[in-house]
Amino acid sequence: MRILVAGASGFLGTRLVGALTEDGHKIRTLVRREPRTAAETRWEPSRRRVDPEVVADADAVINLAGANVGGRRWTEAYKRELWDSRVDTTATLAAALAAIDSHQPKILLNSSAVGFYGDTGDRPVDEQAPPGTGFLADLCREWEAATAPAEAAGVRVAHLRTGLPLDSVEGFLKPLLLLFKLGLGGKLGSGDQYLPWISLPDWLAAVRFLLDHDISGPVNLTGPNPVTNAAFTRALARQVHRPALVPVPRLALRAVLGEFGNEAVASQRVLPGVLTTAGFDFRYRDVTSALRWAVEHP
Numbered sequence: 001m002r003i004l005v006a007g008a009s010g011f012l013g014t015r016l017v018g019a020l021t022e023d024g025h026k027i028r029t030l031v032r033r034e035p036r037t038a039a040e041t042r043w044e045p046s047r048r049r050v051d052p053e054v055v056a057d058a059d060a061v062i063n064l065a066g067a068n069v070g071g072r073r074w075t076e077a078y079k080r081e082l083w084d085s086r087v088d089t090t091a092t093l094a095a096a097l098a099a100i101d102s103h104q105p106k107i108l109l110n111s112s113a114v115g116f117y118g119d120t121g122d123r124p125v126d127e128q129a130p131p132g133t134g135f136l137a138d139l140c141r142e143w144e145a146a147t148a149p150a151e152a153a154g155v156r157v158a159h160l161r162t163g164l165p166l167d168s169v170e171g172f173l174k175p176l177l178l179l180f181k182l183g184l185g186g187k188l189g190s191g192d193q194y195l196p197w198i199s200l201p202d203w204l205a206a207v208r209f210l211l212d213h214d215i216s217g218p219v220n221l222t223g224p225n226p227v228t229n230a231a232f233t234r235a236l237a238r239q240v241h242r243p244a245l246v247p248v249p250r251l252a253l254r255a256v257l258g259e260f261g262n263e264a265v266a267s268q269r270v271l272p273g274v275l276t277t278a279g280f281d282f283r284y285r286d287v288t289s290a291l292r293w294a295v296e297h298p
Helices: 011-022 052-057 076-098 135-145 148-152 173-181 200-212 229-240 250-257 260-264 273-277 287-296
Strands: 002-006 026-031 040-042 060-063 107-113 156-162 164-166 197-199 217-221
Touching: 002 011, 002 052, 011 026, 011 200, 026 052, 052 076, 060 076, 076 107, 076 135, 076 148, 107 135, 107 200, 156 200, 164 200, 164 287, 173 229, 173 287, 197 200, 197 287, 200 217, 200 287, 217 273, 229 287
Parallel strands: 002 026, 002 060, 026 040, 060 107, 107 156, 156 217, 164 197
Antiparallel strands: none
């Protein structure tokens, strides 16, 4: 399959491109700088510019582009960057797909996030749940809505509502591992909030599963058994053989992270209903085995 990937240089994009290449797919990536290889094509999503021939030549498009949600304090300027880096890229690709007269790409797998649901407390939610409230929920709603032109043109669109992929090299787990190895780890806030984790191997396998199965609409990319932050903390402490004695108060998170501090302690008991119904086989079904894999594969 010929697959066009946006956001290929990020944490998940780098690993996905490697996995798809190993599967034998022909990969072309979209970059914002000058291309360095024949497999790269420059685009300008802020100006809604992408080479239509490159899009038309693809059998599938995977869009993972977006600034790092936890990368910086949420100033108004950075919130705009978070918004534009997702909505502009999605709208650019959706418009290009809709404009193709023949040989439309069969699939658009477009990144989204479980932030769509907002804070759900201890209530389990699947893809049928309505959107929540707050900046991330609003962003996810607009992000997904930006695919509408492609859907109207008959392209199969799946929204990848990703949780927290567990990997020791990048992402959510990396800074936590350092703290826990130093004996400074602990629960965030009360620890009662649910974490929608997923193992990195299962995230990669789920995306490849969606390429091969006729599934559209929202798809939660989360593990089948979400746990509370307190339970996650205990499991991680066991994996690194350290105590977890230093809880981080909610007020401290707010002071350091600003508005993102509130999101960091939101509770999201998100279940992968669509994947489960479709018969996807999770390799790591519990957080202990997922953390063990992450710690043992630096």
